[in-house]
Structure formats: C-alpha cells, structure tokens
Amino acid sequence: MNVRNVLSGRAVWGWYLLLVVPLVIGSFDTRLMTPLALPGYLVLTLGSAYGSHLFPTFELWVFWAPFFVGMYVISVGLAVLSHAFREAFVAFK
Amino acid sequence: MRRRAFLMTTGALSVGRASVSVADSGKGVQSGSDPAYTIRSGTKQETEVFVKNDGDGPTALLVGGMHGDEKSGYRAATAITKWRVSGGTLVVLPRANQVAIRSNRREGTDGDLNRKFPTGEKPESELAREIWGVVSRHDPDVVLDLHRSIGIYGYHESSVGQVIWPTNVGRANEYARLTAEQLNDTVVPWSMPFHEFRRGGEITGSRPMLVHKVAGDLDRPGYIFETTAFLLDLGTRVRWTKRAAEELLSHHGIERRGNS
Numbered sequence: 001m002n003v004r005n006v007l008s009g010r011a012v013w014g015w016y017l018l019l020v021v022p023l024v025i026g027s028f029d030t031r032l033m034t035p036l037a038l039p040g041y042l043v044l045t046l047g048s049a050y051g052s053h054l055f056p057t058f059e060l061w062v063f064w065a066p067f068f069v070g071m072y073v074i075s076v077g078l079a080v081l082s083h084a085f086r087e088a089f090v091a092f093k
Numbered sequence: 094m095r096r097r098a099f100l101m102t103t104g105a106l107s108v109g110r111a112s113v114s115v116a117d118s119g120k121g122v123q124s125g126s127d128p129a130y131t132i133r134s135g136t137k138q139e140t141e142v143f144v145k146n147d148g149d150g151p152t153a154l155l156v157g158g159m160h161g162d163e164k165s166g167y168r169a170a171t172a173i174t175k176w177r178v179s180g181g182t183l184v185v186l187p188r189a190n191q192v193a194i195r196s197n198r199r200e201g202t203d204g205d206l207n208r209k210f211p212t213g214e215k216p217e218s219e220l221a222r223e224i225w226g227v228v229s230r231h232d233p234d235v236v237l238d239l240h241r242s243i244g245i246y247g248y249h250e251s252s253v254g255q256v257i258w259p260t261n262v263g264r265a266n267e268y269a270r271l272t273a274e275q276l277n278d279t280v281v282p283w284s285m286p287f288h289e290f291r292r293g294g295e296i297t298g299s300r301p302m303l304v305h306k307v308a309g310d311l312d313r314p315g316y317i318f319e320t321t322a323f324l325l326d327l328g329t330r331v332r333w334t335k336r337a338a339e340e341l342l343s344h345h346g347i348e349r350r351g352n353s
C-alpha cells in the first residue's frame with residue numbers, strides 16, 4: 001500500500017461517497033433522507049452544533065466545508081482499516 | 094431541477110388563486126379562499142384575513158409571515174386558508190408582514206414585527222396595532238404563530254428550531270407535548286433524531302411577542318411553532334408546519350374537514 005493509494009485509492013472514495021452522498025441527497029429533499037445518511041447526519045449535526053458555539057456569527061451552511069474535509073479524513077482511516085482487515089483475513093486463509 | 098419545478102408550480106398556483114378569489118367572491122364564508130377583510134388597507138402593508146367557520150365552537154387565530162424570510166410559516170398558513178373546518182371558527186392571517194415577505198427579510202419597515210407586542214401596553218407599530226385589532230375583533234380561544242429557525246434549539250447557537258412553545262395557560266403545555274409526540278411518530282424519520290420536536294418552556298408575557306401578549310393580556314392558550322431550515326427542505330417544513338397546526342387546532346376542538 002503506497003501513499004497515493006492510502007490517500008486516494010478506490011477504497012477511500014468508496015467510503016467517502018457512502019458517507020457523504022446519502023446526506024447530500026437527503027438535504028435537498030428530506031423525503032430522500034434514508035438511514036444510510038445517519039452517519040453523515042450525526043457528524044454534520046454535532047459538528048455544526050459545536051462550530052456554531054465556537055463561531056456564533058457564522059451561518060450554518062458554512063459548516064458543510066469542514067464536514068466534507070472531515071469525512072475525507074474518516075474515509076482514509078476506514079480505507080486503511082478495511083485494507084488491514086482484508087490482509088489479516090487473507091493471511092489466515 | 095425539482096426545486097425549480099416546485100417554484101414554478103407555486104407561482105402558477107398563486108396566480109390561479111388570485112383570479113379564483115375574484116370570481117368566487119360573494120359565496121359563503123367557507124367557500125374557496127375568499128378573504129373576509131383586509132387590514133392596513135391602502136398601504137404597502139395591506140394584507141388579508143380569512144375566516145372559516147362551521148357551527149358553534151371555539152375560535153382559533155392562526156398567523157403566518159410575522160417574519161418575512163420564514164417562507165414555511167406563510168406558505169403553510171396560505172395553504173390553511175383553503176382548509177375547511179368543523180366545530181368552530183378558524184381565522185387566518187397568512188401574511189402578517191407583507192413588506193418583509195416581499196423583500197424576503199425578517200424585518201419590514203418598522204423593524205421586527207414580533208417585538209412590537211408588549212404585554213399591558215399598546216402594540217408599538219400601526220401594523221402591530223391592526224393585528225392586535227384582529228385578535229380583539231375575533232376574541233380567539235387559542236392563537237397559533239408559525240415560524241422557522243435556522244438551526245435546532247439546544248444544539249445550534251441562538252436557534253429555536255423543532256420546538257413548540259406553549260403559553261402558561263390552560264392545557265397548552267400538554268397539547269404542545271402531545272403535538273410534538275404526534276409529529277415525531279408520524280413525520281420525523283427515526284434516522285433524524287436531532288429533528289425530533291420538543292415542547293419549549295412556557296410563554297408568560299415577559300417578552301414583546303404576539304403570543305406572549307396573548308398569554309399576558311388575555312390569559313389564553315397560544316403557541317409559537319418553530320421548525321428548522323437545517324437539513325429540511327422548504328416543502329417538508331411546510332408539510333410539517335401544516336401537520337402541527339392541524340394537530341394543535343384539533344386539541345382545541347377545531348377539526349380539519351376533508352382533505353381539500
């Protein structure tokens with residue numbers, strides 16, 4: 001696993017889309033807010049709540065930006081974890 | 094795309110409504126959406142009051158558009174002017190602050206309309222006085238004021254969304270709780286736990302708002318309904334606001350009839 005793979009491999013973008021897309025869709029039309037959006041929902045709601053206390057003059061939509069960045073960092077972590085998990089699984093085979 | 098289609102539809106609807114109300118005027122009180130009268134006539138603040146009634150019973154006053162940038166409140170209230178009700182009288186002032194609504198701003202020409210209603214004193218602007226005149230004229234048993242917040246109460250700084258605030262009168266507190274539970278059971282998805290509706294602290298007349306004055310001067314049940322724009326699209330906010338109004342009115346003995 002090289003650095004490029006760790007930071008932008010298929011697994012990273014897979015996790016990223018899974019975490020972000022359901023919430024983005026749900027935010028355009030609440031009727032499309034499925035349980036798949038729950039992880040993003042929790043992170044955006046709690047993150048923006050914390051952000052609004054730190055920066056009470058900011059409008060709430062501003063906190064989408066750290067949400068997108070934060071979800072990328074989480075996706076990298078999940079990709080590394082899932083890779084390690086697969087390696088371990090293969091090793092025991 | 095969907096949003097644009099929605100805007101075009103509502104634009105067409107409001108044109109249709111205007112012509113209908115001219116063509117239909119003269120029919121009974123409940124027919125179509127004829128305004129019963131206007132307040133601030135001949136001024137930029139001119140706005141319509143609708144009266145629906147069916148039989149003897151309590152009177153409710155429902156207000157939308159106190160804040161001109163809170164679309165869900167005045168859109169829900171405008172839709173409610175077309176409802177048919179049974180068991181009493183429903184008075185609707187759907188677009189309280191026309192100047193603010195037209196400029197899509199919270200405040201109109203005289204500042205924040207919902208800070209012009211001090212308890213124990215005369216309302217502090219011409220528009221506020223005429224709105225209080227509507228209250229006095231109909232002497233409602235309950236008042237609903239429909240609003241929208243940016244965030245969620247208790248989570249986002251200075252936000253009051255997803256809360257129903259009752260006055261400290263009669264069973265308003267209990268009805269606010271039951272309505273919040275009803276909304277949580279029927280419209281709020283379980284996967285949006287922070288969007289569950291809650292009952293706010295009791296309104297006592299301590300602040301210069303319409304529903305505070307209803308509590309302080311009239312000692313009547315009243316509610317401020319606040320939904321949030323956070324992760325809720327406008328159509329959803331309008332639907333949830335209408336549902337809350339239907340539920341609260343029902344607790345006060347006024348039932349929505351049919352589904353038109």
Ligand SMILES: [Zn+2]
Pocket residue numbers: 159160163239240241
């Ligand atoms: Zn408001």
